[in-house]
Amino acid sequence: MDLFHALSDEDGKFSGLEKKLAQLVLDDVDFAVNSSILDLAERAGVSPPTVTRFCRRLGCQGYSDFKVQLAKMTYVGLRYLKPETPTATPAEVAEDIVTKAQNALFQLHRQLDIDVLDKAAHLLRGAEFIQAFGASGNSAMIVNELHNRLFRLGCRINASNDHNMNMMLSAAAGPGTVVFGSSFTGRDQGLVHCLELARQRVIPTIVITQSNSPVARAADVVIAIDLPEGKNIFRPTSTRYAYLAAIDILANLVAYADRSRALKALRSIKEELVSRRDGDDRQLLGD
Amino acid sequence: MDLFHALSDEDGKFSGLEKKLAQLVLDDVDFAVNSSILDLAERAGVSPPTVTRFCRRLGCQGYSDFKVQLAKMTYVGLRYLKPETPTATPAEVAEDIVTKAQNALFQLHRQLDIDVLDKAAHLLRGAEFIQAFGASGNSAMIVNELHNRLFRLGCRINASNDHNMNMMLSAAAGPGTVVFGSSFTGRDQGLVHCLELARQRVIPTIVITQSNSPVARAADVVIAIDLPEGKNIFRPTSTRYAYLAAIDILANLVAYADRSRALKALRSIKEELVSRRDGDDRQLLGD
DNA sequence: GCATTCTATGAAAATAAATTTCTTGGGGTA
DNA sequence: TACCCCAAGAAATTTATTTTCATAGAATGC
Numbered sequence: 264m265d266l267f268h269a270l271s272d273e274d275g276k277f278s279g280l281e282k283k284l285a286q287l288v289l290d291d292v293d294f295a296v297n298s299s300i301l302d303l304a305e306r307a308g309v310s311p312p313t314v315t316r317f318c319r320r321l322g323c324q325g326y327s328d329f330k331v332q333l334a335k336m337t338y339v340g341l342r343y344l345k346p347e348t349p350t351a352t353p354a355e356v357a358e359d360i361v362t363k364a365q366n367a368l369f370q371l372h373r374q375l376d377i378d379v380l381d382k383a384a385h386l387l388r389g390a391e392f393i394q395a396f397g398a399s400g401n402s403a404m405i406v407n408e409l410h411n412r413l414f415r416l417g418c419r420i421n422a423s424n425d426h427n428m429n430m431m432l433s434a435a436a437g438p439g440t441v442v443f444g445s446s447f448t449g450r451d452q453g454l455v456h457c458l459e460l461a462r463q464r465v466i467p468t469i470v471i472t473q474s475n476s477p478v479a480r481a482a483d484v485v486i487a488i489d490l491p492e493g494k495n496i497f498r499p500t501s502t503r504y505a506y507l508a509a510i511d512i513l514a515n516l517v518a519y520a521d522r523s524r525a526l527k528a529l530r531s532i533k534e535e536l537v538s539r540r541d542g543d544d545r546q547l548l549g550d
Numbered sequence: 551m552d553l554f555h556a557l558s559d560e561d562g563k564f565s566g567l568e569k570k571l572a573q574l575v576l577d578d579v580d581f582a583v584n585s586s587i588l589d590l591a592e593r594a595g596v597s598p599p600t601v602t603r604f605c606r607r608l609g610c611q612g613y614s615d616f617k618v619q620l621a622k623m624t625y626v627g628l629r630y631l632k633p634e635t636p637t638a639t640p641a642e643v644a645e646d647i648v649t650k651a652q653n654a655l656f657q658l659h660r661q662l663d664i665d666v667l668d669k670a671a672h673l674l675r676g677a678e679f680i681q682a683f684g685a686s687g688n689s690a691m692i693v694n695e696l697h698n699r700l701f702r703l704g705c706r707i708n709a710s711n712d713h714n715m716n717m718m719l720s721a722a723a724g725p726g727t728v729v730f731g732s733s734f735t736g737r738d739q740g741l742v743h744c745l746e747l748a749r750q751r752v753i754p755t756i757v758i759t760q761s762n763s764p765v766a767r768a769a770d771v772v773i774a775i776d777l778p779e780g781k782n783i784f785r786p787t788s789t790r791y792a793y794l795a796a797i798d799i800l801a802n803l804v805a806y807a808d809r810s811r812a813l814k815a816l817r818s819i820k821e822e823l824v825s826r827r828d829g830d831d832r833q834l835l836g837d
Numbered sequence: 838g839c840a841t842t843c844t845a846t847g848a849a850a851a852t853a854a855a856t857t858t859c860t861t862g863g864g865g866t867a
Numbered sequence: 868t869a870c871c872c873c874a875a876g877a878a879a880t881t882t883a884t885t886t887t888c889a890t891a892g893a894a895t896g897c
Contacts, residue, residue, distance in 0.1 A: 267660075278845060296618055300884060310847045315885060326884065327614065327854090331583055334621035353664045353671075356806070357799045361659040364795055365652050372648045373554075377640045384640075399837040400698035404691060411687035447837050504791060508651050512644045519638070550686040550734050565874060587855060597876045602856060613855060614883090842895070847888105854883065860876085867870080 363501035371505035384516030391439030393420040402445040412514035417528035426453040433460040449476020650788035658792035671803030678726030680707040689732040699801035704815035713740040720747040736763020
């Protein structure tokens with residue numbers, strides 16, 4: 264049953280007052296979720312029985328059931344984590360992945376230390392140059408994303424995914440540089456080494472990793488992400504979504520930390536894209 | 551208020567029966583969400599007033615409020631989309647990004663055509679070689695992720711983010727090759743050209759893009775993703791989360807389509823990682 | 838064009854649900 | 868031993884929800 268769909272009345276089965284009710288509910292879900300049937304009826308200018316009937320038409324058992332469904336729906340539909348079945352159908356695979364991704368985002372939001380993130384953003388914004396290190400598929404993606412976001416904001420940044428290269432880059436880093444590292448496990452020895460090199464050179468370091476890990480201990484600013492890992496080895500880790508969101512938030516804070524610089528850089532990029540393509544600026548800032 | 555936290559009774563404020571209630575609720579959220587106070591009381595072996603008091607202690611207004619909060623919580627906390635305030639605090643930025651990411655995942659799940667995905671998975675699994683094209687930051691990330699997931703499953707795959715290169719690769723593609731393309735906007739002319747080249751050579755093509763776009767029209771199998779774009783130019787598009795999830799699902803389906811090959815490949819990679827590092831196999835399959 | 842049927846709706850009644858008040862009994866404390 | 872406090876339930880009360888019944892208007896059939 265899909266309340267979201269039902270409320271939009273695509274089949275046109277609602278009566279006049281029911282349409283009014285649906286509109287009211289969609290306009291102010293909070294109110295509907297928190298009020299009694301009498302309040303809702305009064306505000307909609309209908310009688311309580313009409314509300315009950317409305318709920319039934321939507322496929323709910325009654326008003327309380329409706330409220331529960333509504334609460335679920337508006338807070339993003341997501342099944343509870345089910346034990347994994349070995350014979351998963353494609354639909355189950357899809358649901359499982361989406362569920363876990365949403366869960367990872369939820370957990371991220373719960374445990375994210377905004378102050379640390381803000382501190383990191385200001386450090387990045389003030390940097391003359393940023394070296395971003397992350398190896399293996401996942402962390403590589405993360406630092407590449409950081410690169411992809413920050414260069415648009417006028418930051419000078421290089422992302423590198425090669426251990427030996429990282430080492431040389433760290434050893435060569437001069438004043439004004441900030442080193443950024445990503446490690447999902449927190450046990451990337453190569454990254455730890457780079458961070459130590461940076462520390463020797465009094466270069467500030469930021470990492471996104473598990474707290475209380477070797478990588479975390481080697482850095483100045485730690486964006487801690489502690490999520491349980493799944494067990495299905497076929498399944499890519501849902502932790503990536505959490506990391507990606509953290510990077511997105513970070514990039515935003517960097518943008519806000521120096522709005523004018525960010526705007527200027529974005530504008531140039533956009534102009535270039537628009538003038539070189541078909542003039543359709545829906546492309547915005549990259550495919 | 552954080553019901554999740556409250557239910558775990560970290561402050562040890564629960565009485566004996568309240569602990570029992572909390573356990574019952576956590577064990578079977580579905581039951582709690584769908585039953586009346588009498589049912590819940592009976593199943594927990596307590597009186598209804600005890601349940602009411604329990605709800606109050608959890609910070610809820612009463613039993614109905616408790617049910618609503620519970621429904622929200624278990625379906626992943628997520629605020630309704632708020633209009634964006636120009637003077638966003640870091641916390642608001644974080645919430646907004648997480649919200650939109652979850653929303654993108656929700657929408658993806660609602661509109662995803664599993665059969666198409668499954669078809670694409672079988673095509674990829676049967677391919678002798680896969681060329682994956684995606685340019686600019688976002689699509690580049692997507693095809694790199696595809697590469698990152700599929701090579702682990704024993705697929706022969708190359709990801710390329712360079713237009714000219716893609717063109718040459720398409721022109722040189724031989725029988726047994728499958729071309730995969732990603733474009734968020736669906737208007738990547740270079741990609742369209744590659745797809746046309748492939749079509750001339752009777753090479754099957756799969757794209758992940760907006761439906762009814764030039765890219766979609768040029769491909770054999772279309773994984774359609776149609777999400778509204780945000781307007782904040784500072785903000786990276788939340789669509790990325792949806793694409794990423796689609797790729798994850800796709801990779802899973804490829805793995806399940808040929809379990810033994812996938813397992814074999816994964817096992818070799820894992821052995822290599824474990825033997826070369828500190829023997830800690832928590833690293834699993836890449837940082 | 839009138840009668841009939843159907844549908845939407847509300848009023849009132851009935852039921853069910855939730856909460857408050859009052860009470861009890863067990864554990865601790867002076 | 869007497870007192871107090873707290874957890875917990877029974878009964879009473881209040882509140883919320885649903886059902887039943889009645890009505891008016893719209894649609895349909897003859």
